[in-house]
Amino acid sequence: MFKLLGNKKIVVLLISLIVFVALMGLTMMRTGMTTPEKMIKDTVAWTQGLFYRPAQSIAGFFKDIRDLRDLYEENRVLKATLSNYAKDTMKLNKLESENKNLKELLEFTERQKSLDNYKYHVAQVLSISPDPYNGRININLGSRDGIKENMAVISVEGLVGRVDTVSELSASVQLLTELDATNNESKAISATVKGKERSFGIIQSYDPATQNLIMTNIEQTDELEVGDTIITSGMGLVFPKGIEIGTVVAKEDGDFGINYVAQVKPVATFRHLSELLVVEVPDAQDTEIN
Template structure:
């Protein structure tokens, strides 16, 4: 017993516990006024709670932000997938619309060009380094295709002629090929028609050129230019384009007519191979009987 009371630290701890219990009991009693020691204790407890509560709130807020970021990421991922799907559907819809428009043009063309035998074909290759010169079609001798047959696009605009043909494909020389032998006998459809040759292509302007027309000919803009039917390649009446502008040649002796093509040479997909059904009169026979 004496040894217990001789332990000062233990006595101090016991007294402190008694005082603390007394204070707690006192503070729980129904009182309007708060004592000084109780106020100090409450302030101390509140201060300690604030020290620990701020980091706790910060940690809780951090994890809440992480959760929100994950939700936003997942939502963004879903929206991105939907956007890509929408873009894909839009592209497919536009392609189908363009294809439908082309097929509709071809149907109307078949009804209007009843004087010609038209063989539909699809462009199967076009080389970038010869983009303005040639295209390949999926029709050959097995489909009745022969050399020098005219070829038009889905709008009825002349694009060129069959240069070579195999059993199941053909090679088309375009009007935009600036080969010196590549020319078309054409007629400007005026009251007094002007006839000449479309024999060049201005790649920078995207215009065909009809050269060596009479310097005194009065040629109106937007006048239709079509094949004349002279020669043994192109039948008469196939649209080439419309007059864009006219200028004298370098010597001032003839006129050059620049033509806006009817055909869209940059977007050739579906075309027609034209078989002429009428026999062309040999120009040399026109002089007989004079």
């Protein structure tokens, strides 16, 4: 009985093997697909296309979102970089400007060392009055730094003004543009001509119309001429001797024709001030002002 069943299994296995080999042979010998196979293949391809196109669109949509997010992040980084570059450029320009100004101040003080024994305090301008008729500025030096009232304040070009009021950490500077002959608080400047120290005059006012300083009390015999350079004479004891003030641009008769009056164009500018020098005369600052 068992032997018979075992023989049947062997026979079935052999038949199945023969059929399988035959089918493989037929398949290899066949050059094309049958009609049912073609229908099945087309149906599968159409179904795949039906699902593939939406899936591809969705995938593309999410890819666009990722690209947009990457573009946004890249744009944010570029903006931050550009902002930092602009800040660094501004700092660089400011440092270059300050470096240039400080070099000019250093060269100026080195030149002056051979001419006088003055001490120069480098001051930064804190504020400038926006009112063109208010010739006052504030600097970052005060009594703690040895600054006193009536000290001369200059730029590398020439005389700018004088220290008016002093606090511990800052000081107010009266510019030459605030000189007024009718104001008792306005300090007149004793002046002379560079190279013609026998010349003498007093600068006591500023004319806003011509933007020139007015020099009076010039004697008829004075050698002052148009084109001369006017400097401080030091005789008034407020401004040290030898500081350039300006250039004579006009000379005319004064009141009653007794003395001459000259218009002096300042060598210093009074706008866009940044670094200034406060002049200290060690042996003269404690002298009583005349």
